[in-house]
Amino acid sequence: MEMVTKEPSNGNVSRKRALLCPNCRRLVSADEPQCPYCGLPTPGARWKHAILTRGLNSEKRLIQTIITANVLMYLISLIMTRGGLRLSANPMFFLSPDSRGLLLLGATGTIPIDRLHHWWSLISASYLHGGILHIVFNMLALRQISPLIIHEYGTHRMFVIYTLSGVGGFLLSYLAGVGSTIGASAAVCGLIGSAIYYGKRRGGNYGQAIYRQVGGWALGIALFGVIVPGINNWAHGGGMATGILLSFAMGYNERQPVAFSHRLLAGVCMAATGGTLLWAIFTALFYRL
Structure with missing residues (x-):
């Protein structure tokens, strides 16, 4: 032109x-x-x-990429499960990979970090799941909350919040002494935290509606974590707090346009995530074979 x-x-x-x-x-x-x-x-x-914009300019493509990565890592963890697939009558353990395979693929916590020095597992753990219901619930939650965050923050800031909230949640979980943990819920809770910040900060009828609705989700997650055993509440709380802090630092579309620094950080998060997952698969296959 x-x-x-x-x-x-x-x-x-x-x-x-x-x-x-x-x-x-x-x-x-x-x-x-x-x-x-x-x-x-x-x-x-x-x-x-x-390099910084590829895969991050399309809302649909970004969400699909995150879900695809989670599904692929879940399928790989099932393939690496010794003794075949677990067809338990308990829906919570139906099609669940074994703990050794998850550890090799990047489960995080005090065991993999202190004993194996797998600090990179703070990223990979967000893409591992312990069963079919675990991944289905987390991906449904992601699909529900991510369009709102992308609309108000943009794709680049959304991916930064998603990635670093998972890291922040699992880091708090590690500091709290949780031995081994996995799941995308810490990252999803980061998106919920960013929505809470946006609704409260923006105000007005629209902001208050978002704040009340998403605040109800946060309360439901907290109650679910208290009632159901085995839920990593440290990761959920840490992810939500990280999402709020990142939203405060980066701003949202109505107050702060997407800056080059946001795009750069998103590119770094994407490169770190892709590299970590490839490293996890490579090392898992190496030790498995």
Whole structure:
């Protein structure tokens, strides 16, 4: 695309190539050193921003990617289960992988971190699940809450909140002395925390409606954790607190447009997640074989 500009000094007409800023999607000149709207450095250098934006610009693609990664890790954990699949009559343990396979694939807690020094498991544990109901409930919760967070924070901040809330929740769980733990619920609780922050901060009828609805979810999760044994309440609480803190630090769309730093951090989170999961699969197969 070209736009025609007229220089006021001598009346000469020059042509400058225009493009959409990869960050704010506004029309800017390709040779601008910085986007005048959002401050993105060298918006014309598409190659530089491609790594940071690939897979994070589409709401549908991002949600599908997260769910697909969870499902693939769950299937791999089932394949690695010794003695075949567990077809227990108890629905909570139906199609559950064994603990050794989960440990090799990146379960986190004091056992894998203190004994095996698997600090990377703070990321991988969010993509492992202990049974068919476990993963189904977590993925349904993700599909329900993530569109709201993407709408109010954007895909990049949503993925940052999801990733780092899982890390924050499991880190608190580790500090509390939980031996071994897995599941996407800490990351999902981070999204719930960000929705609570948004609703309370925004106010008005819309904000209050979100605050009441999502606050009810948070209360339900807390009650469920008290009633049902084996629930990692430390991870849930830590994930929710991390989501609130990240939302405060990064802001939301109505107050803070998506900045280059948000995109950069999202790219780092995506690279760290992909690299960690590949490393977990490689090491698990190595020790398994």
